[in-house]
Amino acid sequence: MHLTKKEEKILDGESGEVMARLFRLLVRLGDIYGADKMIPVGSVQVAGVSYKSIGDPGTAFLEDMASKGAKVKVLTYLNPAGMDLENWEELGFPKDFAKNQLRIMKAFKDMGIVVTSTCTPYLAGNLPRFREHIAWSESSAVSFSNSVIGSRTNREGGPSALAAAICGVTANYGLHLWENRQPSIKIEVSSDLKSNSDFGALGYFVGKQVKNKIPYFTGIKDANTDQLKALGAAMAASGAVALYHVEGLTPEADLVESKGLEKISVSQKEIKETYKKLNSGKDPDIVIFGCPHASLREISYLADKLDGKKLKKPVWICTSRMVKEAAERMGYNEIITKAGGSIVADTCMVVSPIEQMGYKTTGVNSGKAANYLPGFCKQEVCFANIDDLVEGQL
Amino acid sequence: MKGRMISPGKAKGKAIVSTEPIGFYGGIDINTGIVIEKGHPLEGKSVKDKILVFPCGKGSTVGSYVIYGIKKNNVAPAAIVNKETETIVATGVILAGIPCIDQIDIDKIKDGDELEIDADDGNVKIL
DSSP states (O other), rough: OOOHHHHHHHHHHTOOOHHHHHHHHHHHHHHHTTOOOOEEEEEEEEOOOHHHHHHHHHHHHHHHHTTTTTTSSSSSOOOOOOSTTTTTTTTTTTHHHHHHHHHHHHHHTTOOOOOOOOGGGGGTOOOOOOTOOOOHHHHHHHHHHHIOOOOOOOOOOOHHHHHHHHHHHOOOOGGSSGGGGGGEEEEEOOOOOOOHHHHHHHHHHHHHTTTTSSSEEOOOOOHHHHHHHHHHHHHHHHSSOOOEEEEETTTTTTSSSOOOOEEEEEOOOHHHHHHHHHOOOOSSEEEEESSSSHHHHHHHHHHHHTTTOOOOOOOOEEEEEHHHHHHHHHTTHHHHHHHHEEEEEBBBBTSOOOGTOOOEEEEEEOHHHHHHHHHOOOEEEEEEEEEEHTTTTT | OOOOOOOEEEEEEEEEESSBOOOOTTBBBBTTOBBBOOOTTTTTOOOTSEEEESSSSSTTTTTHHHHHHHHHHOOSSSSEESOOOHHHHHHHHHHTTTTTTEEEOGGGGTTTOOOEEEETTTEEOOO
C-alpha cells in the first residue's frame, strides 16, 4: 500500500503512541485486503459500547486510549449502550452494571465522540451522502448506509472504526471500491411482504443462505425505510451481509450488473417456515420493539395502538435519544407510559442485560433480535408482527 | 497447506472445526470461551487453547472486542484458521495478538487433528 510521507511519520510515532498503534491497525488491514492507499472518511460510527458486549478488557482498552489523549477527527457516533443513560435506575438496570457503563461513556466523551448511542445514526443526525466514504461498524447501520443511502463502508470491527475516527482515514479496499459492490446472488421474492417482521423474516432466511455475499432482490414491490432497515439488520445478523440491492428501490440497483447470477427463490412457504423457526417460546414476559432503533413512524404506530389501553406485561420500544425527544414532544411517550409501556433510549434488548433483570421470554418483531436473543440473552423468543404482539398484551 | 497471514505468530494444538461461520458476539462467551450460539455445531464446546477452524466470520461487528476479550481473559484459541477472514475477525486477532491464517482449504482439516501453525509464513501443518 502506498503511504504518504505524513502517514509514514504517523507510523513512526510522530503523532504519539496511540495514533501510531491505531494507524498500524488500519495499515495492517489495508495490506491484508489489498488496499492501494488510505482515504479520508466523512463520518464514523463506533460499535462495542455496551459493558455487556466488551466487558472489562474492552473497557480498559478504551480508558487507556482516552487517558493517552486520543481525539477523533471526524463526526463520530456511538452504537447503543447497555442501558438507558438517563432513565436506567427507573427501568431496573443493575447498579454495578451502570457504574461500568458510565465509565465507558466517559472514555468515549473524552475522545470527542458524540455520546448519542444508536444503531440508527442516520435517523439521529449522522447522515452520510451517496458515495461518501465512511467507517461505520454496527452491522445494521453498515447495511443501511451502503444499501439504502449508497454511501461506502466496510463492516468495521469496533476497534477499527475507532482507529478510523482517531486517524480520520480508512484503508481503500472492499466496499469502498465500485467493482466490489456488484451483486453475487439474485433473490427472487414471490411472497407478499406486509409487516416489518415479514421483512425481518425474509432477511433472516436470506442471510443464512447467502452468508457474506451481496444479494440482489427482485419482486419486492415497495418498502419504506423502516422495512429496509429490518431487512438489512436481519441479513447482517444471520449472515454477514454488508450490502444489498433491491430492484427499483435502492440507489445502486440500476447501476450494478445483475445479469447471469445464481438464483434463490423465496416464497410464502420459506417466510412461514422462518417464523416457525424463530419462535422458541410462548407467552412473553416482556415485548421489545426497536431493533434496529425505532423511527418516529414506528413509535407513533405503537402509540396509536396503545392509546387508552392497559398492558399486561412490560412493552419497551427502543430508540435513539433524538427520536425519543420528538416522541415526547408529540405526546407519544405519555400515551405509551400510561398504558404501562416505556420508550427506552440509548440501548436495546440485545446489548442490555435483560436476562439479569428476570426476563425469560421476549416478544420481538425483529429478525435480528430473534437471531441474537437466544444465545446472548438466554431468552426464548416469540417472533411476530407488532399488531399480534401488542394485542397479546391487552 | 499455505495461506495468507492475517495476524503473526506460531501455535500448536488440537483443531476444533466448525463447518458453519462463527459470530463471536453472541456466539462465544467472553468469560469462558464456550460457544453459546443455540444450534451452532460447536455449541457447548470451549475454544480455549485450541486451533479454531471455521470458514468465515458472521454477525455483529462487536465480535472484534469479544476476540480481544477472550484473549485478555485467557480463554482464547491458540490460533485461528479460516477459509476467508473478514474484517471483524481480522481486527480482533490483530488487536489481541492471536495468530491467524486464511485462504486455507479447511475441508481437509478434521476435528481433533493436531495442527502446527506458523502464521508468519502462512503455514498450516496437519501432524
